[in-house]
Amino acid sequence: xxxxxxTNTLRKVISRANRSGRTVGLVPTMGYLHDGHxxxxxxxxxECDLVVVSIFVNPIQFGPGEDLGKYPRNFKRDSSxxxxxxxxxxxxxxxxEMFPKGFSTFVEVPELGKxxxxxxxxxxxxxxxTVVAKLFNIVSPDSxxxxxxxxxxxxxxxxxxxxxxxxxxxxxxxxxxxSDGLAMSSRNSYLSPAERRSAAVIYRALKHSKExxxxxxxxxxxxxxxxRRIISSVRPGAKIEYLEICDPGxxxxxxxxxxxxxxxxxxxxxxxxxxDNILINP
Amino acid sequence: xxxxxxTNTLRKVISRANRSGRTVGLVPTMGYLHDGHxxxxxxxxxECDLVVVSIFVNPIQFGPGEDLGKYPRNFKRDSSxxxxxxxxxxxxxxxxEMFPKGFSTFVEVPELGKxxxxxxxxxxxxxxxTVVAKLFNIVSPDSxxxxxxxxxxxxxxxxxxxxxxxxxxxxxxxxxxxSDGLAMSSRNSYLSPAERRSAAVIYRALKHSKExxxxxxxxxxxxxxxxRRIISSVRPGAKIEYLEICDPGxxxxxxxxxxxxxxxxxxxxxxxxxxDNILINP
Numbered sequence: 379x380x381x382x383x384x385t386n387t388l389r390k391v392i393s394r395a396n397r398s399g400r401t402v403g404l405v406p407t408m409g410y411l412h413d414g415h416x417x418x419x420x421x422x423x424x425e426c427d428l429v430v431v432s433i434f435v436n437p438i439q440f441g442p443g444e445d446l447g448k449y450p451r452n453f454k455r456d457s458s459x460x461x462x463x464x465x466x467x468x469x470x471x472x473x474x475e476m477f478p479k480g481f482s483t484f485v486e487v488p489e490l491g492k493x494x495x496x497x498x499x500x501x502x503x504x505x506x507x508t509v510v511a512k513l514f515n516i517v518s519p520d521s522x523x524x525x526x527x528x529x530x531x532x533x534x535x536x537x538x539x540x541x542x543x544x545x546x547x548x549x550x551x552x553x554x555x556x557s558d559g560l561a562m563s564s565r566n567s568y569l570s571p572a573e574r575r576s577a578a579v580i581y582r583a584l585k586h587s588k589e590x591x592x593x594x595x596x597x598x599x600x601x602x603x604x605x606r607r608i609i610s611s612v613r614p615g616a617k618i619e620y621l622e623i624c625d626p627g628x629x630x631x632x633x634x635x636x637x638x639x640x641x642x643x644x645x646x647x648x649x650x651x652x653x654d655n656i657l658i659n660p
Numbered sequence: 661x662x663x664x665x666x667t668n669t670l671r672k673v674i675s676r677a678n679r680s681g682r683t684v685g686l687v688p689t690m691g692y693l694h695d696g697h698x699x700x701x702x703x704x705x706x707e708c709d710l711v712v713v714s715i716f717v718n719p720i721q722f723g724p725g726e727d728l729g730k731y732p733r734n735f736k737r738d739s740s741x742x743x744x745x746x747x748x749x750x751x752x753x754x755x756x757e758m759f760p761k762g763f764s765t766f767v768e769v770p771e772l773g774k775x776x777x778x779x780x781x782x783x784x785x786x787x788x789x790t791v792v793a794k795l796f797n798i799v800s801p802d803s804x805x806x807x808x809x810x811x812x813x814x815x816x817x818x819x820x821x822x823x824x825x826x827x828x829x830x831x832x833x834x835x836x837x838x839s840d841g842l843a844m845s846s847r848n849s850y851l852s853p854a855e856r857r858s859a860a861v862i863y864r865a866l867k868h869s870k871e872x873x874x875x876x877x878x879x880x881x882x883x884x885x886x887x888r889r890i891i892s893s894v895r896p897g898a899k900i901e902y903l904e905i906c907d908p909g910x911x912x913x914x915x916x917x918x919x920x921x922x923x924x925x926x927x928x929x930x931x932x933x934x935x936d937n938i939l940i941n942p
Contacts, residue, residue, distance in 0.1 A: 385825055389825075389827070481823050482769055482770065482771045482772065482819065482823065483767065483768070483769045483789075483819060483820045483823035483824055484767070484768050484769075484770065485765065485766070485767050485768075485793075485824070486765070486766050486767075486768065487764055487765045487766075488764065488766065489764045490764065507765075508824075511767075511824055512823075512824050512825050515824055515825045515826050515827065516825045518827075537764065537765060538765045541763050541764065541765035541794075542765055542767070542790075542793055542794050542797055543667055543671075543794050543797040543798045544797050545671070545797065545800075
């Protein structure tokens with residue numbers, strides 16, 4: 379396994395792989411890897427000849443006052459995990475390598491990026507699409523792997539790839555969960571033991587929405603009230619940033635559940651802003 | 661020479677060329693070709709195995725009230741010119757092929773795109789960078805060729821390529837001029853015979869700026885006044901949109917000419933908005 383920090387070095391390795399006809403898989407991460415990331419890596423390992431995992435805490439997807447400085451990092455642990463999964467290359471550039479002084483180009487899907495998480499994180503998805511476009515250009519992967527926990531991110535990246543005719547297959551894989559249902563996230567490390575125990579309520583509320591829909595409840599309002607009650611019962615006064623029942627392609631709110639529907643939540647548990655979602659199709 | 665309208669068809673042809681190790685050159689145009697375009701095509705023909713010329717009047721680089729509907733078109737003449745220059749492929753997609761309903765991704769260099777032409781054409785360069793990024797993704801050219809008449813466009817495209825690590829060599833070639841100095845432009849077709857005769861004053865004013873700088877004049881204010889006098893002497897009350905003496909990399913105005921300097925003009929001659937520029941380095 380090679381650890382590469384420089385864009386030009388990586389490009390040379392990649393173009394050698396291309397010339398010899400090897401397929402390339404990319405798993406973009408911000409590090410502090412959990413089983414969610416590792417499921418992406420395993421799939422890439424199965425499907426591609428050369429597997430590149432990028433570890434880069436992308437400063438331009440954090441807004442002012444967000445947790446860029448505190449974002450958890452453990453490169454040593456990450457690299458030993460990736461080595462055990464037979465990854466070929468870790469791409470771990472510095473912030474200055476990716477965004478040198480004077481960097482001023484952005485890739486944006488403005489409409490989709492304004493919805494859900496974009497309402498409180500206005501520069502977030504612009505930062506994501508810009509760094510992912512750049513990684514795609516550096517690595518030219520045949521396939522790139524993303525988790526469905528960040529469902530909005532996945533949809534936006536697929537939209538970018540389609541609109542700009544990028545030659546990459548974007549593969550979204552299921553959210554990996556702890557035994558109590560909490561979606562795995564690097565940000566779970568922010569939780570105190572008590573917060574950690576109560577955090578699973580988010581997924582319980584999501585599962586409840588699916589159960590209600592399966593029972594024939596169609597009103598988004600009714601389902602959202604039931605979900606809020608579940609969350610409040612465990613975390614009274616919980617700061618729910620959004621709880622949305624919407625179209626899974628456009629994120630437009632739905633009054634009624636008719637056909638494929640995304641139920642998405644962002645909530646603070648302590649200082650950790652957690653997101654999770656479920657797709658339902660009654 | 662093949663004429664291709666569909667993205668997927670072109671990609672197949674290109675990937676065949678890539679597999680056989682042929683280099684690809686792209687000349688993006690909006691058609692209604694003149695000797696400026698043809699100089700780019702000739703250079704591409706000299707340097708690349710497969711030459712692709714795109715002809716696409718890009719709707720998203722025109723603002724409301726601009727000349728999108730009136731923009732001159734003559735595909736028959738264009739294709740016969742390109743055939744005579746031994747071009748391999750004309751890529752002539754429809755607007756719906758490039759920007760199908762729901763298209764919503766943009767590539768932008770916001771800072772540079774706000775200056776000069778961007779002041780009166782706020783969406784112009786976003787439209788240019790988006791379509792060029794898309795063309796680059798479709799054609800994956802080794803080299804792409806642009807004229808220096810659109811100097812700001814050239815700088816912005818180079819910046820996009822560098823910032824996003826696109827694997828394309830961007831080549832800027834000199835402005836081709838009519839015998840009286842008028843920069844060739846498809847929009848010159850808007851000029852009446854009388855307007856056509858007077859339009860050369862723009863280049864005369866630009867040349868005068870270079871002469872003054874060569875004589876030791878350093879004050880941008882003095883040089884701009886002299887240029888305005890020259891333009892007014894031929895076209896009294898001419899609508900000069902901007903006349904700027906600035907840094908050729910950032911387009912920041914310069915009070916004094918010290919080192920490489922861009923002198924750039926946008927002016928209306930009749931209903932034709934003409935732009936031209938000159939680089940000076942006294």
